[in-house]
Amino acid sequence: MSPGAIDTSQYPNLLSAKVTKTRELMADLGLPEPEVEPSPVSHFRMRAEFRIWHEGDDLYYAMFDPQAPKVPIRVDDFPIASKAICELMPTLLDALKASTALRQRLFQVEFLSTLAGDMLVTLLYHRKLDDTWRVAAESLAENLGVQIIGRARKQKIVLDRDFVTETLSIEGRDYHYRQYEGGFTQPNAVINTAMIQWARRCVGEQKDADLLELYCGNGNFTAPLADRFRRVLATEISKTSVKAARENFTANNIGNVDIARMASEELTQALNGERAFRRLEGLDLQQFKLQCALVDPPRAGLDSATLELISRIPRIVYISCNPKTLSRDLQLLTKSHRVERFALFDQFPYTDHMECGVYLTQGQ
Template structure:
């Protein structure tokens, strides 16, 4: 069934929101202001979902996506919408979530702070692998779309992706996933390969060929079930203002380097620390916020459940000569 729909807003998850006879319908890759014909693909008591069949009139907000695979690849939802409008939508979605679920007055929410970069900012990307193809799954499917490069990824990630293809193993069928992590400040990266079954491939030799092609790669980690095989380094360093951080492979880290710097500056400004406070940070990770806070507070306690993140946090305190930070490995509820 094809119906005419006017898109009114954007939803969590990326779809545009319209109405069919009063019922909410979610339409991927639409934009507020679109007048479209929609083919309903799912119809429930509370909502419907549909795909764009035809544009009656396109929204003036629309722009040409910077990726030819947008709306085919399932990696992005809003590249056809200007970043300024994306930011507005994210702010409204957040406010609506607080109002509906938390019963919190959304007027307390401060304006969203824009990222210095809306493209080429991601320092970590996870790619799916099928036979010799590397890419992303189509939306709501396991059909792989091969990606020559990603406009959201840091340029070094795209170079490593090309280098991987150039030296790809002759029989990569056991490789299910590839993660690429880079350090924008240091200009190097590590590659993590996840195998679906054991392989007799010589990964040390593969690592040597990979680093010959892309010398910025400093480590290769191969995951087989619960085992790891490491060639080179399993962590990256990052210089962030006056602080230096280590991030182990598998530990959480912010993917937007420059926006992460902005967040730290913003938090320190809002906290207005005097030097005698005791600060408790939950979900402290590798000390991303804890270390700069500790440089201005009397004492900081970080609670983090991840073993590798706790190890990174303690090492980052040592590297930065921070002596007033304590890290406890526990859930936030028990810590």
């Protein structure tokens, strides 16, 4: 079976099995009945990447089985990718085949699409890119109506811009996001929208309180949650994501967010008065009335100091990409908080992965 092949008729059974597995993992926590958000069964993934395999004059997209990492598997169709990516794949491949300047030592292609209709294609090479490549790439970008970036060792050529613009409709309002090449974005836009709406419903209106958001990324949750609170204090370690977040707050006319480029562990030290940071100069942390926290950590979950910090905050929204570390962290958080809502978001259909959301309030 091709890496992109799917049997959509099996999706309900696969989702049910994942839900059961996740509930069993957390059975000892006594969580409420989960709210399950299914994904579209196809064309749900907004980004994709493929190796480019050369066989004589032929080129094709390829993926690899981890059990046989040196044997390319040809990919002619990839129905889990967005319709825009699927439609562009054969057209782009034909254009690459027809151009020596574009195909020479090309080894990978990456696609980043949006619901708003924007598309960015990154071409990766095992050679230095020159003016001949630039001229051919500019013609390709114009003909296909997409953004093109060329990458080689110690080289990045951006023909126009290195981001796409996404628009998500959240409860009657459109939110606009710049998503930069190489920056983290949620891969399943439909499920991402559902997660944001769920988080908004959880926190409700807290206009006299402030939100602490750790791992805020490009402001994916921050922007739609900001109007629920008086102020928002957000942190993110990635320079690219912080840049995008600031631009996104401006684009959406959001003026009540303070964002600091620092790790969650560092902000914890600052809030505890253990350490001062130049990155926080001019920002009086004591002015914040932190009554709600939103955390969306990496797969490793939360460190012990951050867990201790948020356990002092009355309300917590915990978005998790790893049920195992979420279960571990909830063992501690449920000593001070009660789980009010539990949600499962099928971000990655046809895989074992399950995204989770938990809303906790202080008290037993």
